[in-house]
Amino acid sequence: MxxxxxxxxxxxxxxxxxxxxxxxxxxxxxxxxxxxxxxxxxxxxxxxxxxxxxxxxxxxxxxxxxxxxxxxxxxxxxxxxxxxxxxxxxxxxxxxxxxxxxxxxxxxxxxxxxxxxxxxxxxxxxxxxxxxxxxxxxxxxxxxxxxxxxxxxxxxxxxxxxxxxxxxxxxxxxxxxxxxxxxxxxxxxxxxxxxxxxxxxxxxxxxxxxxxxxxxxxxxxxxxxxxxxxxxxxxxxxxKRRKQSATRLTDALIVSNKNEASETAKTPTSTKNIFLKPVTSGPALTLTPTTFSPTTxxxxxxxxxxxxxxxxxxxxxxxxxxxxxxxxxxxxxxxxxxxxxxxxxxxxxxxxxxxxxxxxxxxxxxxxxxxxxxxxxxxxxxxxxxxxxxxEEGGGLLMMPGRGIRAHIRRKSSRDVSLGTPGTPGGSDSPCKRPDIQPPFPLSLTSDGHKGNDMEKAKEEEEEEEEMQNGT
CATH class of the missing domain: 1.20.1070.10 (Rhodopsin 7-helix transmembrane proteins)
Known part of the structure; x- marks a missing residue:
């Protein structure tokens, strides 16, 4: 060419x-x-x-x-x-x-x-x-x-x-x-x-x-x-290592519970009844594996x-x-x-x-x-x-998190349940509902007229931000 x-x-x-x-x-x-x-x-x-x-x-x-x-x-x-x-x-x-x-x-x-x-x-x-x-x-x-x-x-x-x-x-x-x-x-x-x-x-x-x-x-x-x-x-x-450690932990718990059961069998009846309550009630067996569980x-x-x-x-x-x-x-x-x-x-x-x-x-x-x-x-x-x-790598990143539909429905349903059920933790968050604190008048009727609503709105905003951070 x-x-x-x-x-x-x-x-x-x-x-x-x-x-x-x-x-x-x-x-x-x-x-x-x-x-x-x-x-x-x-x-x-x-x-x-x-x-x-x-x-x-x-x-x-x-x-x-x-x-x-x-x-x-x-x-x-x-x-x-x-x-x-x-x-x-x-x-x-x-x-x-x-x-x-x-x-x-x-x-x-x-x-x-x-x-x-x-x-x-x-x-x-x-x-x-x-x-x-x-x-x-x-x-x-x-x-x-x-x-x-x-x-x-x-x-x-x-x-x-x-x-x-x-x-x-x-x-x-x-x-x-x-x-x-x-x-x-x-x-x-x-x-x-x-x-x-x-x-x-x-x-x-x-x-x-x-x-x-x-x-x-x-x-x-x-x-x-x-x-x-x-x-x-x-x-x-x-x-694989996690499964092996979980298996060893389970075996250790079984052996520990067996040893405790054999020791309680040798104690007097009155002492045995007192000692067996935390063993047989379940939290001692369930809380320990949960503490060391890889899925926190x-x-x-x-x-x-x-x-x-x-x-x-x-x-x-x-x-x-x-x-x-x-x-x-x-x-x-x-x-x-x-x-x-x-x-x-x-x-x-x-x-x-x-x-x-x-x-x-x-x-x-x-x-x-x-x-x-x-x-x-x-x-x-x-x-x-x-x-x-x-x-994101842990925590919300947005300057103005939006309002999620699913979070709104979940928040509304939980609020209805807490208000309708007396004695629930959700219903006792406000100082007005606590038996040990009795204000002379409701917070919603104070001089500014909006304290109760402001606290409720602040709580809603915190729940919305938490929902956004959890990816819901």
Missing amino acids: STMSNSTTGELFCPLLQTMQEHSLNNNTKANLVVVCIHGLFSCLGILENAIVLWVIGFRLRRRTVASVWVLNLAMSDFLATLTLPLFTSYLYFSHSWELGNPLCKTQASIYFLNMFVSAFLLAAISLDRLLMVVKPVWSQNHRSVGGAWKVCVLGWLFAAINTLPYLLFRSVTKKRDGRNLCYHNFGLILSSQATLERDCKVRQAATAISKLFLAFLFPLVVIAASYMQIGVSLRNRD PTEPKQGQLSQSFTKMVTFVIAAFALCWAPYHIFCMIEVSAQYWDNLYIVEVGLPLATTIAFLNPVLNPILYAFSCPHFCVRIRQSLGAVFDGLV
Whole structure:
């Protein structure tokens, strides 16, 4: 394949790009119109979704957590990528011709690859973070912090920027034979001569394609898979040890009760009757296992939150792999096109693979929302409550918790029961109902006229906040 240069500007073109200049594809106007409509819909949806996620995670959270830092940076990367979707839609609208100039061509390509590298890096970092929390819980409790998460994210953005630099330098607009403009990378732009053009193009194209494949796809997926495999092994071993300790504890209790029963059999009858009451009444047998039980009242809450975040991460990783796999496959086919005549497959398949990759930042906000526990209930409460259970790590995060329907029904029914049943604990919370404290007049008839109502409202608000924190 012969090399050539632009006669007017002296610009060198790689042999593969020369062949693409001569081809004229995608002339079906009706098919292009359908694709443009789909892309336009995805553009609006993706920008709106990621803007909402940034607003909720960035401004509606009272307390920043490590999980919220991960999600916030993923959303920032996806938001930047969706901002370039209208540019790509314009390229499709003009029948696969780039009419927006060389600066926007470089900007669109750079943000596209920046999102690819940042997403891969952050997903691998999240998986390692989950692994450390399971394998090294004490170390994670002492060293895992929001500041450390931000440092890792900054490192990820620098890593992505360095790997995006070649695409920023070599991306340019090239004029095709049929008059269209092609926004594509030309690896002969910088530090190349007519004698070394073909070699430089092959080496640079292969190096960028392989680096993308390994650094932005295969290596992160290996880290993710290895992390979750180790998490599964650690949890299974921990559960096995927990069952063994519970069995030993039960055996020890049985032996202890038998010894106590044999000792009481030797005591006099009067003493035996007094001693047997706590043994046979049951609390001594039931309270002791409950105290050492692995499922304490606070642990199900933490387990539920961790499970929701793990489910979200699993969905995001699966979407990342499915959306970016076709693109990397066609990039490797493009590298082989320099040696075999399969460029037509690349010219048809690569734009389609790029479109599928653009779906990733559009799908991620949907996965964030539907991974949240009790999504349908929380979406009716407030927009911020949708992400409350997703990124919290113990305690409510929202500045203004909403009023839950289920909490309202539960609170109303418990209030009716407490008021209708004399002597119940709920009915004796107010000082007016306690027999040892008799105020001279009801609190609801004091000078301000609202003390009783204020106490009741404060109690209701505390119950609502407790319901929100429990994820109901």
